[in-house]
Every structure is written in C-alpha cells, then in structure tokens.
Amino acid sequence: MAGDGAALRVRIEEKSYASPGGETVPVISGLEMSLPPRAFTCLIGPSGCGKTTTLRILLGLDDEFEGKIDDRFRTARLAAAFQEPRLLPWRTVRQNVDLALPRDMTDREAVIGRALADVGLEELLDRYPGQLSLGQARRAALARAFAVRPDILFLDEPFVSLDEATAQRLRGLLIELWTHHPVTVLMVTHNVREAVQLADRIVLLTHRPARVVGEVAVTLPREARTQETVGAFAAELARRHPGLVTL
Amino acid sequence: MAPDTGQGVARASGAAGARPRARPRDLLGGRSGTFLVRSLSVLGFFALWMAGTLLLGPRLCPSPATVAAFVVRETASGELPYHLGVTLLRVAAAFLLAMTIGTLAGLAMGRSRTANLVMEPWLVLLLNAPALIVIVLAYIWIGLTETAAILAVAINKIPNVTVTIREGARAMEPAYMEMARVYKFPKASLYRDVILPQLQPYLAAAGRSGLALIWKIVLVVELLGRSNGVGFQVHLYFQMFDVRAILGYTLAFVTVMLLIEFLLVQPLERRANRWRSRPA
Known part of the structure; x- marks a missing residue:
C-alpha cells in the first residue's frame, strides 16, 4: 500500500481555528509536501506553528480544512504515537x-x-x-x-518530557524498530538534533500560518550519526534557517 | 494536549462520587478496625430503636425482638417472601428499564449538541414531574396494570440516570477516542473498551442512587394500584395500625438491599476498579 509506489502527496491550502474572540486564526496556509514511501520524514518548525494540526489532518482526526491529501492516507493502515502514550x-x-x-x-x-x-x-x-x-x-x-x-506511522513528539538519557535510549529503539520494519514515517518534533539523528529528510515549516520553507535531505550516513556529526549538521541547519530552527 | 492517561478519568470519577473510597485505616487500623466501627454504628441504631420503644410504648414502637418474631413467623407462612419477591421483581424490571433508557439518552445528549438541544426540555420536564403525578397518570391512561406500575417507576428514575450519564459522556477523554479512531477499533470494541470504562463510575453512581430511589417509588405504586407487594402489605397493616408488621416488612426489604449492596454491587465495583490499584 503506502509502502510502495509513488510518494504520498499532501496539500493543505487553508486551515484555521475560530479564536475564543470569534475571529478566524489561520494555522496552515499553502502547505505542500510529499512523503516518499518507507522514508523517515521529520516535520520541524517553531512551536505552535501547526505541526500537530498537520498530523491530525493526515490521521483523519480533523476534516475541516481546504486542500487535498493523498487517498492512501484514508485507505492505508495507520499507526500513531502521540505526545502522551494514550x-x-x-x-x-x-x-x-x-x-x-x-x-x-x-x-x-x-x-x-x-x-x-x-x-x-x-x-x-x-x-x-x-x-x-x-x-x-x-x-x-x-x-x-x-x-x-502500519503502512504509515505518525509520531508526534513521542519523546518530550523524558529525561535526555531515556529519550536517547528510546530514539535508538525507534530506529532499530524502523530498520526491522521500514514503514513510511512522519514525525513531528521541534528538536532539530532529534530530527537530524532520526530522519532521512527534514521538512521545515514557517511560523504560523505554516507552510513549507524547505526540505533538507539528511545526507549523513546512519552509521556515522554521532553526537558530534549530528550536532554539526543541526548547527548548519540552524545557521541557514535562523528563527525557524533553534538548537 | 490532554493530560496523561488515567488522570482525566480519575477526576471524572471524583465528580461522580464513585472513586474507590479510602478505607478508614488511619482511624483504627486495618480490617478489624473497620469492622469495629461498623458494628458500633449498627449497635447505636438498635439502641436508639429500643429507647424509642421505652418512650413510645410497644404499640407505637414495637421492640426489635417483637419485629424479628413477626418476620420469622411471616417468613415461615410464606407471606413475606411472596410479597418481598413480587416487589423485588418490580424493582428489578423498573431498574433495568430506567438504566437502559437513561443511559442511552444520557450518552446521546452528552455526545451530540443537537440531541441535547432537542431533549433538554423533556429532561427538565421529567426531572420536575412529581412521582405521585406520574404514577396517577400512568394508572389512569394505561390502567391498573403491571405495565403501568413498572413504567411509572421507570419514568421517575430515567431523568436522574440521564443527567448523570450525560455528565459522564461530557467528561470522556477525547484522546482515547482519537486513538481508537486511528487504530480503527470496531464499533463493539469502541463501546466495550473505550466508552464504557469511562462511564463506569457514572453508571455506578446512577445505579446506586437509582436502586434506593426506585424501591421507594415501587412501594407508592403498590400502595396506589397493586394488590400484592411490600407496599400493598404496608398499606394493609397501616389500616390495621400494626406498626410491628410495617417495621417488619421494611426491615426485611432493607436487609435484602444491604445484601445486594455488599454481595453484588461492591464486588462488581471492585472488579471494575482493579486497574486503579497502584503497586504497594
């Protein structure tokens, strides 16, 4: 299913919320990206920029948006690890x-x-x-x-509020599981080191309303991803996208 | 985002007053302490009763021994078990009917704004309809039948169940529903594994207060339009001014309700609350 064939295309023209005051607050505006099959994609951006909202739309938990997402998001077998274990x-x-x-x-x-x-x-x-x-x-x-x-696995900051040692152990575990069962992964995080350590490619989002400003392939070979190389790669990203990527 | 697992539900159960109670361990220590306190409380009740007998005389307030003797004699003759059984059946039928309809209505109102808008005036009407009027109208419109009796009792209880379950449905944790949607839980599993466990404290609260309310109304229904049951007997003995018999029937029924509470309701609750226990 979503594991094979063409990349999964996502186009969210417009997504907004009604604020308590009654105004509409745009959260996402013109967000376009695609998920290559069996690749590990990370979505990063400033906090509150609409990353989780994007995930919820793709998970089918939110239908109120303008745009078009790949039908395979509805037919594929999905799995998710949320911010809380649920x-x-x-x-x-x-x-x-x-x-x-x-x-x-x-x-x-x-x-x-x-x-x-x-x-x-x-x-x-x-x-x-x-x-x-x-x-x-x-x-x-x-x-x-x-x-x-699953055909597609969604991860929404699955390692927040853990101490760094535990989080690091779980990241290793995640990569080990994914290596054994390579599925299409979309992970949301605001931790750029985490993204560099785990992902094949990183999709960068702007401040609210979110749209894609860049896609970065993480060219570091997986076996060469040490604290130093990951740190250097993340620092370079932060230098090129000041304000969006913070270390 | 939603709080961590369990928190929301723990709060909800507190609201419904059905959180597993802390044993009064700090009072007298352990199980024997609990037993001692309970026994003293029950002894106090009988002491008060005997004081009443001394003050009012055996005709107005017969002693516990006289009442017990009456219960034994009526039980041996089969009279008391028959009327008790009839009343219990009515209580059970009305209880099941009220819980089923009340739960379905409460779930609908708690989960759908439209359902709440449509049904709320009905709910307020029923909540405020005096029990006596519902009973009288049911007997007039349906006739002096068993159906009318049970229906009248159920209608008196349904709005209370609905209100409680609606609160429960509103307090449900959306995070679990979303998880179930992502993993495509089948409908049956959604109710059994996600919705029902969250409603359980509310169901327990509605059920417990329901049983008590229903048996009181069943007596009125029997008094007004049935020719058997505890209510009918109490009415009969009231006309004969036989306080001993009135107390005997009441005591017998309360004993049955206590047995239901301790042998059925509490074990069921403990079972449903197993997951709340924390390792020592």
Whole structure:
C-alpha cells in the first residue's frame, strides 16, 4: 500500500481555528509536501506553528480544512504515537496492544509478545498503564504502533518530557524498530538534533500560518550519526534557517 | 494536549462520587478496625430503636425482638417472601428499564449538541414531574396494570440516570477516542473498551442512587394500584395500625438491599476498579 509506489502527496491550502474572540486564526496556509514511501520524514518548525494540526489532518482526526491529501492516507493502515502514550488505563499493556491490532491478524499472542519484547516490556505484559513509568508507557505505545504493521506511522513528539538519557535510549529503539520494519514515517518534533539523528529528510515549516520553507535531505550516513556529526549538521541547519530552527 | 492517561478519568470519577473510597485505616487500623466501627454504628441504631420503644410504648414502637418474631413467623407462612419477591421483581424490571433508557439518552445528549438541544426540555420536564403525578397518570391512561406500575417507576428514575450519564459522556477523554479512531477499533470494541470504562463510575453512581430511589417509588405504586407487594402489605397493616408488621416488612426489604449492596454491587465495583490499584 503506502509502502510502495509513488510518494504520498499532501496539500493543505487553508486551515484555521475560530479564536475564543470569534475571529478566524489561520494555522496552515499553502502547505505542500510529499512523503516518499518507507522514508523517515521529520516535520520541524517553531512551536505552535501547526505541526500537530498537520498530523491530525493526515490521521483523519480533523476534516475541516481546504486542500487535498493523498487517498492512501484514508485507505492505508495507520499507526500513531502521540505526545502522551494514550494507553487505555483500564486495560493491561497486553490488551492495549491487542485492541489496536487489525481484526483479521492471526497469531496475535505471538505478535503481541514479540512487539513488547522488542521494547523490553516482556515482564510487564499484565501491568496496567498506571503502574508504568512514563518511559515504559512510551515504549508500550511504540510497541503498539509497530505491532499493527502500519503502512504509515505518525509520531508526534513521542519523546518530550523524558529525561535526555531515556529519550536517547528510546530514539535508538525507534530506529532499530524502523530498520526491522521500514514503514513510511512522519514525525513531528521541534528538536532539530532529534530530527537530524532520526530522519532521512527534514521538512521545515514557517511560523504560523505554516507552510513549507524547505526540505533538507539528511545526507549523513546512519552509521556515522554521532553526537558530534549530528550536532554539526543541526548547527548548519540552524545557521541557514535562523528563527525557524533553534538548537 | 490532554493530560496523561488515567488522570482525566480519575477526576471524572471524583465528580461522580464513585472513586474507590479510602478505607478508614488511619482511624483504627486495618480490617478489624473497620469492622469495629461498623458494628458500633449498627449497635447505636438498635439502641436508639429500643429507647424509642421505652418512650413510645410497644404499640407505637414495637421492640426489635417483637419485629424479628413477626418476620420469622411471616417468613415461615410464606407471606413475606411472596410479597418481598413480587416487589423485588418490580424493582428489578423498573431498574433495568430506567438504566437502559437513561443511559442511552444520557450518552446521546452528552455526545451530540443537537440531541441535547432537542431533549433538554423533556429532561427538565421529567426531572420536575412529581412521582405521585406520574404514577396517577400512568394508572389512569394505561390502567391498573403491571405495565403501568413498572413504567411509572421507570419514568421517575430515567431523568436522574440521564443527567448523570450525560455528565459522564461530557467528561470522556477525547484522546482515547482519537486513538481508537486511528487504530480503527470496531464499533463493539469502541463501546466495550473505550466508552464504557469511562462511564463506569457514572453508571455506578446512577445505579446506586437509582436502586434506593426506585424501591421507594415501587412501594407508592403498590400502595396506589397493586394488590400484592411490600407496599400493598404496608398499606394493609397501616389500616390495621400494626406498626410491628410495617417495621417488619421494611426491615426485611432493607436487609435484602444491604445484601445486594455488599454481595453484588461492591464486588462488581471492585472488579471494575482493579486497574486503579497502584503497586504497594
């Protein structure tokens, strides 16, 4: 499906909100981009610029916009890891993964077990989300996202409010999972180092109303992405796009 | 964005007054302390009753022993179990009817602005309709039948259920609904795994207050237009000025309700609240 063929095209002409005062506030205006299949794309831009709104439109959670998005966003199997883990607190970790799996998937127990073992939660299968740390809950949410074998995976700042060591470990885990199951990824972040470390390409958005100002291919080979090279690449990006990219 | 998992729901349950209560552990310590406090409270009730007997005399306020003897005799004759059973069946039927309709209406009103606009005047009307008037009209329009009796009781309870469930539906966490949409949860699973668990504290609150209200109204319905049931018996003994029998029937029914609370409602609630427990 979305894993093959042409890039997924996105064109959002206009998206606005009604402010509490009654005026319409444009959030996105003339945003055009495309997602190459099986590539890891990062969307970065200043905070509040409409990144999450773009993601919500692509996820089908918001229909009120002018524009045209690829039909495959509606037909493909989607998965998402949100800013909060969004695990159902009244279901165990195992049940949370199970509920997200497509109805027709066979061998569910094995799929669930493997997905949770991949993120190191095999001991916590029968815990309720309230008994997990935030880092563990994020891992469970990632496991759920990969377990459904999505065609397109959306990540909305999945590592915010974690301490840097945990966040770094989870980034490594994410890349490992993605290497094993290469799907089309769109990740929203405002952390440019994170984007450089993870992405194949970076799409840069302007301040609100958001539109695309540039697309940057991250030319660093993955095995050469160390703290220094990533830092240097990010610094160069920030130099070229002052005001949009902050380190 | 929405708060982290669970928080929203924990707050919601507080609003509905159905958050799992903290045991009064700090008062007397542990389970035995709870038991002691409970027993003292019950003993106090009987002490008050006996004081009433001394003050008002055995005719106006028969002693607990006399009432107990009456209950035993009526139970042996089969009279009390029969009337109790009939009343319980009516309570159960009216309860199920009121909970079903009230929950469906509350969900609709909480989730759809249009449904709320259309149904709100009806809701206010029903909320303020006196129980007695609903009962009398039901008997006049439908006739002195079982259907009229149960319907009248249910109509009295439905608006309360609706109001509570509407609050619950409004307090639902949109983050979970969105997650379910992204992962394309089937409809059945959406209700069973996402909506119902969030409504559970509200359902428990509506159910608990509902049972108490319904049995009181069932007695009135029986008094006015049925020829069996606890309400009918109480009416009969009222005309004979037999306080002993009135208290006996009341006590028997309250005992049954207490058993339902401790053997059915509370275990169910504990089961539904398992996920709230935190590791020690």
